[in-house]
Amino acid sequence: MGYLLDSIRALGVTAKNIGRKPVTVQFPKVIRERQERYRTSFALLKDEQGEERCVGCLACERICPSQIIHMSSTKKESPVTGKKRGYLDDFTLDMTACIFCELCVQVCPFDAIVMLKVPHEPGYVREDLVLTMAKLYENAEKPLTWGNGTKLMEMQEPPKPAPAQAAAPVPAPAAAPVPAAVPVPAAAPAPAPVPVPASAAAAEPAKTEAP
Amino acid sequence: MQGLLRGLVYGGLIITVLMTATAWGMWLERKLAARMQSRIGPNVVGKFGLLQPVADLMKLLQKEEIYPIGADRLLFDLAPFLVTTFAIATAAVVPFSAEAVGADLDVGLLWVLALGGLMVIPVWMAGxxxxxxxxxIGGMRAVAQSISYGVPLVLTSLVAVVFTGTMSLSGIVKFQIEHGWLALWPPGPGVVAFVLFYMALLAESNRIPFDIPEAESELVAGITTEYTGMKFGLLYVGEYVHTMVGSAIAAVIFLGGWDGPFHIASGLHWMVIKTVALFASVYWVRWSLLRFRSDQLMRLCWLYLVPVSLGLVVFAALWRHFVLR
Amino acid sequence: MNLEMLMQDPALWGLGIATLAFAMLAVSVKNLVHAVLWLGMSLLGTAALFAKFDASFLAAIQVLLYVGGVVVLLIFGVMLTREHDNLAAFRTTRRPVRAALVAIALFVGLVHAILNTPGLGDPSAGKLVSMPDLGMSLLGPYAFAFEVLSLLLLAAMVGAVVLARKRDPGQPSAKKLIRHRNLGRQVVEGLAATDEVGQ
Amino acid sequence: MNARHPGPTSDRYRLEQMDADADLMVLNFGPQHPSTHGVFRIKLILDGEVVVRAIPYAGYLHRGVEKLLERLTFAQGVPIVDKNDYVAPMTNEQALVMAFEKLLKIEVPRRARWMRTIFAELQRIASHMLWLGTFALDMGGALGGGSGVFIYTFRERDYILDLFEMVTGGRFHYNTHTIGGNRHDIPPGWDREVTKVLDLIESRLPEYEAMSSNNAIFVARTKGVGVIDKELALGLGLTGPILRASGVDFDLRRDAPYHAYDELKVNVATATAGDCQARAQVRVAELRDSIRLVRQGLAGLPEGGINGGKPIKMPQQFKTMTGQAYVGIDTPRGELGTFVVAGGGDKGTAPYRCKIRAPSLHALSALPWILPGHTVSDVVVILGSLDPIMGEVDR
Structure with missing residues (x-):
């Protein structure tokens, strides 16, 4: 009898769901609205004067956990500013092994490499999945995602003590009782915890503590 | 010769209609299941995906035939063919209306039950x-399940036989037109008999919650694991036809067949409506419930369904003797 | 005698030959499973013959009991045997002459009995036994025999249950489960020492 | 051929020696099987349909993550562990990052810790939703009611992934934690979205329960099936819901608080039966508790910075030659531990050794104990109730 009643309840649930709108998104025809930070594929940017931002500093090539970025560059005189700087000879990014960790975007000091908001088109051969320099510059026309090196770094920088203290109101911790025995480290947000030794705080490639 | 001709024509007609109905029954099921799960279901091939069964057929026909190493080729080839044959043969005696009946046998119900019991052999062969x-394992489970659930199926149909005093399916319908549908009358036991018959039907046609022979989460795909192409298609179609015919028979025995308030084409439409409603409800149940374990299935059958249906038979005999005489 | 008329019916000939062929296959193939299958087909052919003679009740019963019941039982029997594809192993004696004699004697006897059956060849004979008549006679004049047969079957069933219980005590007993579980523990303890487990 | 590796020809496990009075059959369950939750193989030795012995084989999804972590620097290692427990990826990051932070002695700001709590609990909801769906799938089949539950829970889980997408930009490979804190701050308006999703899930939970865990068929399939008693659970090192379902009241979130769990009260759900039903009940209770925890976390989320260390600029940024650290956190599957030894790589920029203690691996080790005596149908249910994630088992 229990089987019967519970079965009827289950039948009721499915009947209820017939009335709900289908949630399926028919992908190629309808494209789901992507969030601002949605990230896939890559693009290389040029600056306002139409000059390539990338100077071939190898930061992204070094940080990439999958080691899929390869580049070579030469130093030339810039036609715009007249200063000597690096120019890319070649740049490839192998999407077959990319894990979309966004580290290359984060480390780029010139905001040259950014990620796209639209996915990479599937290819028929593996070569289609390798982003060459030309493809990367073409991709710059497509909608870009929110993040670039500067913004990501800004977001992660430990807050400067003075302005942070002024801006941040201290919200009450949640209503839940706090176990008395447990020490609460750094309950106040104000003095930003800077465990990094002071010497490293300013240096650009942060050399952290070496015991 | 005339009888033979009539048989051929009607047989051809029934196969065509049944297969077509089954094909779009599958479409209906897929649409229904999709909507139950907040999906859209087939909608690419044709308007509302109505040509999906055709596309499926084309796909199955193009597939490679694979024989597993060590397979018993004769049985392997024969099984899907027999499944479909037996399923369709059952339909020969189903009265779709007062006129539309292939063979109005004296023993129509017996014939249906016999052929339904026969389904187990090709299923076992396939396994x-x-x-x-x-x-x-799937084949063995199918045999055990089919034999067990054959008992309540026969007993609950026997309830109808005892009430109506005939084994002819059209006779049963005619009795119901006079006295009222057996599912509603006599009040109480009639509904119980119908529910038991329905459950046994679910088990006989291997549908959830009794689909342990296929049990794709345990047995990969049960008996159909190694089948490809159209042979797989035939096994699949056989199951659907079985369900469709079973729904039609349930409609005939318990829901008054072609009986209904308005009569167009001698009540054929009522039969179609009832059959499709039962068919859809089988799939509603299928997409809503979890599955029993095989030993629970047996316990449910032998400890609950069989005694209750035996009691119903006794009740029917008493009713017949004291009330209906 | 309307034998001539019957002889001219091609459907009858086809069915008869098919039934016989299936029967021959059933006793001649080497594969036990196939033998059961051909037996089933042969029984189906018999049922079709019954139906051809308008004995639809008999046909339905033939299908229900013989094909649906007996063949399935045989299948179970086959599943319990070890050698399925070598029936020759079971044929320990081959005495074709004696076997032929027995078969011929049986055949002659059957033909004799059939030819002496009253009302043979009357096409309306099948129709005479209607379903209600059959039911009435089973529960009327032959009620005693019917009940005795039922009792016999019941006794056989009870006996089968008793026999089956003796070998394997019914439901998966706690003892058996515990034995299995202990085996599992042993395996794990063994696995602690080994990585590869051969079979 | 020594005692330790007798090889396949050893007669130690010869089939004919297993059970004298039974016809046994070997059934290779997996690696390609619809309900092994990935690629996993159990060699089942069956007596009829009853399992006599079960020998699990893991390793079909091995990707050498631990070795990779030795090669990659601290800064690079974080994104690659996302794929270990692919149902709750953030918890992998958290466990790894916390071990690195402990080793490198970097303190995490309070806001980052609260955010990590919220993420962890959202991951728990997502993971348990997926588990409920797949568990029903194991019982109801892909062509039955199970798939209904599966698609319902998947539908709602997708909303949670949407939330993560808003914060991190990824739906699956987040890489949102960094050594010292988080990489992405919560965008404005995110808490409203979270509340909406949680309300939706909470209102629909009874529906899933009606189709699965409260259903009589579900109870019949799970009650008394796959019992792991207290001793076995403790002996095998099982953790998480499985341990709690066996009657051990242990939860790292409460007993060794990390993140912000010292400021939030965790209601630890326990059951005593130790069977599949108990595990299901514990998980469903955790699902509800996690919803409450996320709400509280959002209400009490402090302001401030999200990163205590320096943002990653180069691979060799973090280095240490000495020390070792172990951090265990309570993921949806149990204690996910990371043990890291310093001093690898170029001048200590990478771990010398990084061992990941995966809860699923320990859960699977219970199989040979609990499977014998059950039928093939139960094998599927028991495996599902352990909620193994093969990416984590094989790493």
Whole structure:
């Protein structure tokens, strides 16, 4: 009898769901609205004067956990500013092994490499999945995602003590009782915890503590 | 010769209609299941995906035939063919209306039950011949389940026979036109008999919650594991036809067949409506419930369904003797 | 005698030959499973013959009991045997002459009995036994025999259950489960020492 | 051929020696099987349909993550562990990052810790939703009611992934934690979205329960099936819901608080039966508790910075030659531990050794104990109730 009643309840649930709108998104025809930070594929940017931002500093090539970025560059005189700087000879990014960790975007000091908001088109051969320099510059026309090196770094920088203290109101911790025995480290947000030794705080490639 | 001709024509007609109905029954099920799960279902091939069965057929026909190593080729080839044959043969005696009946046998109900019981042999053959352990377990489960649930199926149909005093399916309908549908009358036991018949039907046609022979989460795909192409298609179609015919028979025995308030084409439409409603409800149940374990299935059958249906038979005999005489 | 008329019916000939062929296959193939299958087909052919003679009740019963019941039982029997594809192993004696004699004697006897059956060849004979008549006679004049047969079957069933219980005590007993579980523990303890487990 | 590796020809496990009075059959369950939750193989030795012995084989999804972590620097290592437990990826990051932070002695700001709590609990909801769906799938089949539950829970889980997408930009490979804190701050308006999703899930939970865990068929399939008693659970090192379902009241979130769990009260759900039903009940209770925890976390989320260390600029940024650290956190599957030894790589920029203690691996080790005596149908249910994630088992 229990089987019967519970079965009827289950039948009721499915009947209820017939009335709900289908949630399926028919992908190629309808494209789901992507969030601002949605990230896939890559693009290389040029600056306002139409000059390539990338100077071939190898930061992204070094940080990439999958080691899929390869580049070579030469130093030339810039036609715009007249200063000597690096120019890319070649740049490839192998999407077959990319894990979309966004580290290359984060480390780029010139905001040259950014990620796209639209996915990479599937290819028929593996070569289609390798982003060459030309493809990367073409991709710059497509909608870009929110993040670039500067913004990501800004977001992660430990807050400067003075302005942070002024801006941040201290919200009450949640209503839940706090176990008395447990020490609460750094309950106040104000003095930003800077465990990094002071010497490293300013240096650009942060050399952290070496015991 | 005339009888033969009539048989051929009606047989051809029934196969065509039944297969077509089954094909779009599958479409209906897929649409229904999709909506139950907040999906859209087939909508690419044709308007509302109505040509999906055709596309499926084309796909199945193009597929490679694969024989597993060590398979018993004779049985492997024969099984899907027999499944579909037996399923369709059952339909020969189903009265779709007062006129539309292939063979109005005296023993129509017996014929239906006999052929339904026969389904187990090709299913077992398919499981045995595949030379696959999952298929073999599926086949053995199918045999055990089919034999067990055959008992309540026969007993609940016997309730109808005792009430109506005839084994002819059209006779049963005619009795119901006079006295009222057996599912509603006599009040109480009639509904119980119908529910038991329905459950046994679910089990006989291997539908959730009694689909342990296929049990794709345990046995990969049960008896159909090694089948490809149109042979798989035939096994699949056989199951659907079985369900469709079973729904039609349930409609005939318990829901008054072609009986209904308005009569167009001598009540054929009522039969179609009832059959499709029962068919859809089988799939509603299928997409809503979880599955029993095989031993629970047996316990449910022998400890609950069989005694209750035996009691119903006794009740029917008493009712017939004291009330209906 | 309307034998001539019957002889001219091609459907009858086809069915008869098919039934016989299936029967021959059933006793001649080497594969036990196939033998059961051909037996089933042969029984189906018999049922079709019954139906051809308008004995639809008999046909339905033939299908229900013989094909649906007996063949399935045989299948179970086959599943319990070890050698399925070598029936020759079971044929320990081959005495074709004696076997032929027995078969011929049986055949002659059957033909004799059939030819002496009253009302043979009357096409309306099948129709005479209607379903209600059959039911009435089973529960009327032959009620005693019917009940005795039922009792016999019941006794056989009870006996089968008793026999089956003796070998394997019914439901998966706690003892058996515990034995299995202990085996599992042993395996794990063994696995602690080994990585590869051969079979 | 020594005692330790007798090889396949050893007669130690010869089939004919297993059970004298039974016809046994070997059934290779997996690696390609619809309900092994990935690629996993159990060699089942069956007596009829009853399992006599079960020998699990893991390793079909091995990707050498631990070795990779030795090669990659601290800064690079974080994104690659996302794929270990692919149902709750953030918890992998958290466990790894916390071990690195402990080793490198970097303190995490309070806001980052609260955010990590919220993420962890959202991951728990997502993971348990997926588990409920797949568990029903194991019982109801892909062509039955199970798939209904599966698609319902998947539908709602997708909303949670949407939330993560808003914060991190990824739906699956987040890489949102960094050594010292988080990489992405919560965007404005995110808490409203979270509340909406949680309300939706909470209102629909009874529906899933009606189709699965409260259903009589579900109870019949799970009650008394796959019992892991207290001793076995403790002996095998099982953790998480499985341990709690066996009657051990242990939860790292409460007993060794990390993140912000010292400021939030965690209601630890326990059951005593130790069977599949108990595990299901514990998980469903955790699902509800996690919803409450996320709400509280959002209400009490402090302001401030999200990163205590320096943002990653180069691979060799973090280095240490000495020390070792172990951090265990309570993921949806149990204690996910990371043990890291310093001093690898170029001048200590990478771990010398990084061992990941995966809860699923320990859960699977219970199989040979609990499977014998059950039928093939139960094998599927028991495996599902352990909620193994093969990416984590094989790493």
């Amino acid at each position: 045995w011949a595949s030379n696959n352990k999952f298929a073999l």
